[in-house]
Every structure is written in C-alpha cells, then in structure tokens.
Amino acid sequence: MELLPQALVDGLMLGAIYIIIAVAFSLVYGVMHVIDFAVGEWIMFGAFAGFYLNKATGLDPFLLLPAVFVAFAALGWLLQPILQRVLSGRRGNPLLMALVFTFGLSLMFRGLAQTFFGFYSLSTPSRLSTGSFFFEKGDFFLTISHVRLAGLAYAAVITGGLQYLLKHTDFGLGVRALAQHKDAAGLMGVNARRTNGYVYALYTGVSGMTGVLIGTILSVSAKMGPEYTIFAFFVVVLAGMGYLAGVPAAAILLGLIQSMFLVYLDPGYTLLAVFGVLYVILLVSPTGLFRKGV
Amino acid sequence: MRRTMGLAMLALLTMARPALAGEARDYFKVGVVTELSGDLATGGNVTKRGYDLWAQAVNEAGGIAVRGKKYPVKLVYADAQSNPSQGAAAAERLVTQEQVDFILGPYSSGVTIAVAPVVEKYKVPMITGSAESPLIWRQKFLYTFGTIPPINFTGAAAIETLAALEPKPRTAVIFGSNDTFSKATAEAFEGAAKKAGIKVLKFNIVPSGQDLTPLMSAVKGMRPDIVAFGGHDEELIKLVKGLHQIDFAPRALLMHYGVTEPAFVDALKGDANQVFGGAVWTESTATKSDLLWKDAPSYAAAAQKAFNTPADYTQAGSSAAGIAFQVAVQKLDAAPPLTEAQRVALVQALEGVDVSTFYGRVKFATDGEFYHSNAGLTPLTVQIQGGKVAVVGPMKPAPAKAQYPMSPWAGR
Numbered sequence: 001m002e003l004l005p006q007a008l009v010d011g012l013m014l015g016a017i018y019i020i021i022a023v024a025f026s027l028v029y030g031v032m033h034v035i036d037f038a039v040g041e042w043i044m045f046g047a048f049a050g051f052y053l054n055k056a057t058g059l060d061p062f063l064l065l066p067a068v069f070v071a072f073a074a075l076g077w078l079l080q081p082i083l084q085r086v087l088s089g090r091r092g093n094p095l096l097m098a099l100v101f102t103f104g105l106s107l108m109f110r111g112l113a114q115t116f117f118g119f120y121s122l123s124t125p126s127r128l129s130t131g132s133f134f135f136e137k138g139d140f141f142l143t144i145s146h147v148r149l150a151g152l153a154y155a156a157v158i159t160g161g162l163q164y165l166l167k168h169t170d171f172g173l174g175v176r177a178l179a180q181h182k183d184a185a186g187l188m189g190v191n192a193r194r195t196n197g198y199v200y201a202l203y204t205g206v207s208g209m210t211g212v213l214i215g216t217i218l219s220v221s222a223k224m225g226p227e228y229t230i231f232a233f234f235v236v237v238l239a240g241m242g243y244l245a246g247v248p249a250a251a252i253l254l255g256l257i258q259s260m261f262l263v264y265l266d267p268g269y270t271l272l273a274v275f276g277v278l279y280v281i282l283l284v285s286p287t288g289l290f291r292k293g294v
Numbered sequence: 295m296r297r298t299m300g301l302a303m304l305a306l307l308t309m310a311r312p313a314l315a316g317e318a319r320d321y322f323k324v325g326v327v328t329e330l331s332g333d334l335a336t337g338g339n340v341t342k343r344g345y346d347l348w349a350q351a352v353n354e355a356g357g358i359a360v361r362g363k364k365y366p367v368k369l370v371y372a373d374a375q376s377n378p379s380q381g382a383a384a385a386e387r388l389v390t391q392e393q394v395d396f397i398l399g400p401y402s403s404g405v406t407i408a409v410a411p412v413v414e415k416y417k418v419p420m421i422t423g424s425a426e427s428p429l430i431w432r433q434k435f436l437y438t439f440g441t442i443p444p445i446n447f448t449g450a451a452a453i454e455t456l457a458a459l460e461p462k463p464r465t466a467v468i469f470g471s472n473d474t475f476s477k478a479t480a481e482a483f484e485g486a487a488k489k490a491g492i493k494v495l496k497f498n499i500v501p502s503g504q505d506l507t508p509l510m511s512a513v514k515g516m517r518p519d520i521v522a523f524g525g526h527d528e529e530l531i532k533l534v535k536g537l538h539q540i541d542f543a544p545r546a547l548l549m550h551y552g553v554t555e556p557a558f559v560d561a562l563k564g565d566a567n568q569v570f571g572g573a574v575w576t577e578s579t580a581t582k583s584d585l586l587w588k589d590a591p592s593y594a595a596a597a598q599k600a601f602n603t604p605a606d607y608t609q610a611g612s613s614a615a616g617i618a619f620q621v622a623v624q625k626l627d628a629a630p631p632l633t634e635a636q637r638v639a640l641v642q643a644l645e646g647v648d649v650s651t652f653y654g655r656v657k658f659a660t661d662g663e664f665y666h667s668n669a670g671l672t673p674l675t676v677q678i679q680g681g682k683v684a685v686v687g688p689m690k691p692a693p694a695k696a697q698y699p700m701s702p703w704a705g706r
Contacts, residue, residue, distance in 0.1 A: 006511045006515070120336055120557035121561055122560070122561050143542075148507075223331075263511075270500070
C-alpha cells in the first residue's frame with residue numbers, strides 16, 4: 001500500500017511520455033487520414049537533433065525546443081507534397097499506399113540514421129535530468145523526477161496548445177472542416193493542400209520536440225523509432241482513431257496500467273497487460289475509449 | 295516469346311551453376327553472420343570490428359600459411375538484422391550461394407541459437423566471438439564454437455566479488471531483459487547470490503526495452519544492497535538514467551556486458567562511474583602471444599588506431615575467433631576452398647586448438663555443459679572508475695580496489 005502514491009505518480013509520468021508521442025500522430029490521422037509509421041523515426045531524428053545541438057551550443061535541451069520545432073516543421077512542410085501525391089494519386093486504395101509509403105520512409109530514415117549517426121546509444125544531458133523532489137511521511141514516500149515532471153508539463157502545454165488551435169482559431173476551424181468532409185470544406189474555401197501541409201508540418205515539428213525530450217529522459221539511438229511508433233499507434237487506437245481530445249486519457253490509462261503492473265504484479269507481463277486491456281476495450285468499443293474515433 | 299525467355303533463363307542458370315560449384319580461389323572465404331542493423335546493431339558492429347581487425351592483421355602478414363603458401367582471407371558479411379530467423383536465412387545464403395569455408399558467428403545468443411542448426415546441416419564450422427548464453431552449449435552443436443565462456447560461468451564471478459566486499463551485501467534485487475543472453479545473465483546472478491548467502495528480494499524477467507523507472511521507484515522502497523540487471527547497451531543506459539532521476543543509489547549496481555562498451559561511459563559520463571560489470575578481457579589483461587598481436591595492450595592500440603575507439607572484450611573475443619580458425623586451418627594444412635571432408639576435419643582441428651593469444655588462452659571444451667565454448671579464460675569483475683574499466687576481482691589482490699558502497703548521484 002505504501003507504494004501506491006509512487007505507482008500512481010509514475011504511471012502519470014509514463015502517460016505523459018505517451019501523450020507527447022501520440023498527440024501529433026493523432027492529429028495527422030484525424031485530418032489527413034494517414035497512419036504515419038515513420039512517427040518513431042521523426043522522434044528519433046528529433047532526439048539526435050537535441051543531442052547534437054546541445055553538444056554544439058551547450059544550451060539545455062529544453063531551451064532548444066523552439067529551434068527544433070521550426071527546423072522539423074520546415075522538413076515536414078517540404079515532405080508533405082510527396083505524401084499528398086501518394087494520397088491523391090489515381091492508384092488503387094490511396095490510404096493503403098500512404099501506409100506503405102510511410103512504412104518505407106521509416107525504414108529509409110532508420111537506415112540513414114544508422115549510417116550517419118552510427119549504432120551507439122547516446123544520452124542528452126540536461127540540468128533537469130539530475131534532480132528530484134522527495135517526500136516522505138511514515139511508510140509513504142514519493143520521488144518525482146524533475147525531468148519527468150517537465151515532460152508532464154510539456155505534454156499539458158502541447159495538448160492544450162493543439163486544442164486551442166483547433167477550437168479557437170480560423171485555422172483550426174479549417175482543419176476540423178477538412179477532417180469532417182474534404183469536399184465540403186473545399187467548397188467553403190478551405191485550401192486542403194495548404195492546410196494539410198500546415199498540419200503535417202505541425203506534426204513533424206511536435207514529433208521533433210518530443211524526440212528532444214525522449215533523448216533527455218531516456219536515450220537516443222538510431223534504432224529507437226519502432227518502439228515509439230508502436231506506442232503512438234496503441235494510444236491513438238485506444239483514444240479513438242483521429243480523436244485528439246481522447247489522447248491524454250488513453251495515454252495516462254496505458255501509463256497507469258504499466259506502472260501498476262510493474263509495481264504490484266509481475267513486471268514480465270506488463271506489455272501483455274497493456275495489450276490485453278487494449279484488446280478488451282476495442283472489443284467492447286471498436287471506436288476507442290470514448291466511442292468517438294473513426 | 296515467353297517460352298524463349300524461359301529457355302534463355304534456364305540456359306543462363308545452367309551456365310552459372312558450374313562456376314559456383316567448381317569455384318577455384320586462392321583465398322579463404324570467411325562468412326560472417328552478425329547483427330549489422332536492428333536492435334542489437336551496437337553489439338553486432340562491435341563484433342564486426344573484431345572480425346575486420348583480425349582479417350586486416352592476417353592479410354597484412356600475408357595470409358594464413360598452408361602447404362608452404364600464404365592465403366589471404368576475405369570476409370563476406372550477411373546481416374542478421376537482429377532477428378534469429380533472418381540470421382538463419384543469412385547463414386544459409388552464405389553457405390549455399392557464397393560457399394564460404396567457415397563462419398564467424400553472431401553477436402547475440404538468440405541469433406546464434408538460430409544459426410547453429412543451419413551450419414550443422416551444411417557441415418560448416420562456426421565460431422561466435424560474442425554469444426554467451428549457456429543454452430547454446432547445452433545443445434552440443436558439433437559445428438558451433440565460441441571464444442567467450444558462458445554467462446553462468448562469468449556472471450557468478452561478479453556476484454562472488456561483491457559478496458566479499460565490506461560491509462557485506464545482504465540483499466539483492468535482480469532483473470533481466472527478456473532475451474536469451476540477458477535472461478541467462480539474470481539467472482546466473484540469482485544462482486550465485488543465493489549461493490553466496492545474499493537474499494534475493496525480487497527477481498523478474500522484464501520485456502526488452504521497457505522504461506523500468508516505475509519499477510525502480512518501488513525497488514527504492516525495498517532498500518536492497520545490490521541491484522543487478524542483465525540487459526543490452528541501451529537498456530543499461532536507460533536504467534542508470536532512471537536511477538539517477540529518482541535519486542536511488544544502491545550499495546552496488548551490477549550489470550554485465552555493456553558496461554565495458556565505450557558507449558556506456560560516453561553516454562552516461564560521471565553516472566557510469568562505480569557501476570560493476572563482468573568481463574573476460576580488458577586492455578590490461580596479462581597475456582602473451584606469438585600470433586598477430588603480442589599482448590592485450592598491443593591489440594588495444596591496434597584497435598584504437600583502426601576504429602578510434604577502445605576495444606572491449608566482445609571485440610577482442612571476435613578477433614580471437616578468427617585466430618582460432620587460423621590456427622586450426624594451419625594445423626589441418628588444407629588450402630582453400632575447403633571441401634566438405636576438410637570442413638569436417640576442421641572441427642576436429644578446432645577441438646584440438648590450445649593456443650595463447652592476446653585475448654588469453656583459447657581452448658574449446660570437448661564435453662560437459664560448456665561443450666565447445668572457450669574453457670581457457672578466467673572471468674573478471676570490472677568496475678568503471680574515473681571513466682575507465684578497472685578490474686576489481688575476483689582474484690586477490692585485484693589490480694584495483696572496488697569503490698563500494700556506491701556514492702550518491704548528486705555531485706558526481
């Protein structure tokens with residue numbers, strides 16, 4: 001029982017990591033209907049960008065986030081027309097084509113990273129990653145790592161920011177209209193091509209920043225991508241495909257299940273438990289936790 | 295038209311076959327199956343460095359001397375992609391298409407176990423310069439050898455070293471990642487801890503690559519003297535970072551392979567200090583040899599020059615695997631390409647190898663549970679001290695004194 005506060009807080013922190021991995025992925029699915037299997041590789045490139053920028057400038061990775069966002073958003077903006085072409089080409093089943101395209105992209109990115117960055121695992125140092133708050137009362141104790149708390153704050157800011165952008169700006173209105181009905185949105189004056197470009201740029205920018213954080217909290221390596229792609233996918237499926245507002249709850253639920261299982265039950269079966277819960281929820285509600293997915 | 299094309303293809307294939315089967319060459323074609331990409335690419339590429347360095351040194355010396363002539367070696371790589379089934383397919387390709395004379399084996403135990411039946415089927419001897427799981431040797435594969443002793447032999451020594459420290463550790467929490475090597479490492483730690491009278495408070499095999507920080511938070515409450523973990527490079531880095539983030543420093547933090555990998559210190563800097571590990575070779579191991587490198591420091595210098603990074607025991611073990619083949623082929627006195635009968639005889643020659651190398655003695659066990667693994671080495675307990683690998687046991691006195699109990703993370 002004395003471990004309960006710690007397990008809950010750790011689950012929340014783990015959930016925060018899952019939020020930042022999945023939130024932009026969910027947005028891009030909601031609007032463009034693309035399951036981007038390269039999400040883990042965007043995160044990996046972001047992690048390397050954070051590592052090398054930190055090495056070159058000596059600045060704390062948290063201060064590098066805006067620069068990484070701009071650089072990665074620009075990359076996404078440049079790449080999006082190719083993806084758009086795959087999606088809108090006159091081939092059979094463009095959605096499947098997009099899936100194959102992003103899968104190929106992920107393989108290529110991973111190969112490139114291994115060639116250019118090598119095969120060693122790295123770690124991005126941050127002043128925040130060495131400290132923690134410690135509370136103790138009787139048998140109860142609680143350790144909260146500064147860097148993970150910062151990750152939670154980042155998750156809250158990004159999710160809040162995206163929600164604000166979608167719900168309270170003209171751009172957001174266009175995005176939502178596009179997600180609802182592409183043709184009708186076009187008739188109402190929404191430029192689908194440009195809006196998709198912005199959304200994809202937003203997605204790559206946020207994923208790049210997420211990578212910087214993951215490199216600080218956990219590690220950086222050319223092979224890290226698939227692990228995060230899988231979790232992004234599971235969180236988004238659990239939240240409901242394309243339902244952005246469901247991502248935080250789904251991510252925190254997965255984090256808590258994992259944390260509780262690690263602490264109270266057999267750590268060997270943690271992932272089995274996560275997938276088991278996912279399976280049961282999807283069996284009961286195929287459109288996700290809130291029945292609002294596609 | 296299609297029929298003509300089909301006939302043309304058939305004719306081309308018929309023409310290609312004899313060229314492969316009757317291949318005459320004046321060099322040894324050595325297949326290498328290892329993990330050049332995927333999750334285990336770090337270790338796979340460390341083995342590649344070891345194999346490459348051996349081939350380079352042999353060729354610089356003119357090649358392997360057989361029947362009064364020197365034959366160079368040529369390495370042919372096949373990527374196992376960190377996947378056992380891909381490893382088995384890669385080995386099959388090396389044997390059937392490349393028709394290699396012998397094989398230098400994978401980095402990981404999981405891939406080695408998948409490749410071993412393939413080399414057994416085609417009667418091609420293989421030496422792994424890295425795999426450490428006892429499961430490989432218990433299956434008694436005739437064609438598979440290894441230069442690193444099994445983990446249940448080396449891992450136990452690390453626990454014995456810790457058990458002899460003052461104040462004596464009384465409790466331990468032991469974890470292993472869910473792969474062949476890491477699981478065997480954790481089991482070796484557990485067995486040795488129980489034998490040494492250390493109470494194991496928790497023992498778990500956990501899914502590979504998972505963030506274990508929540509688990510470590512719970513372990514912090516148990517206040518164990520030792521935290522021991524069997525895993526691979528990235529997992530070890532994540533674990534140390536996680537322990538620092540929750541500010542938990544047990545008296546001793548023990549890992550195994552990966553601690554001696556240069557990337558461990560590079561990534562963790564000061565946090566890598568005082569972490570214990572297991573090894574069978576370091577740059578300062580006292581060895582003497584007449585083959586290629588005269589001792590451990592000269593191998594270390596050659597490795598540093600070639601790759602601009604220090605060598606660890608896996609890289610050294612991989613180079614030693616090449617040396618073992620070199621010695622056996624010379625003993626067999628067979629020129630390339632080797633026939634099936636010569637490859638069968640090569641197994642007997644390998645069983646008879648007893649040679650002093652820069653890496654230490656290489657002598658393969660010919661019976662018992664360590665069948666065909668290297669029985670010639672003594673396990674070492676190492677600790678990272680000041681960013682360098684120091685040998686702290688199990689011999690007494692050890693070259694360096696163990697830093698124990700571990701100092702707090704803050705202020706490192």
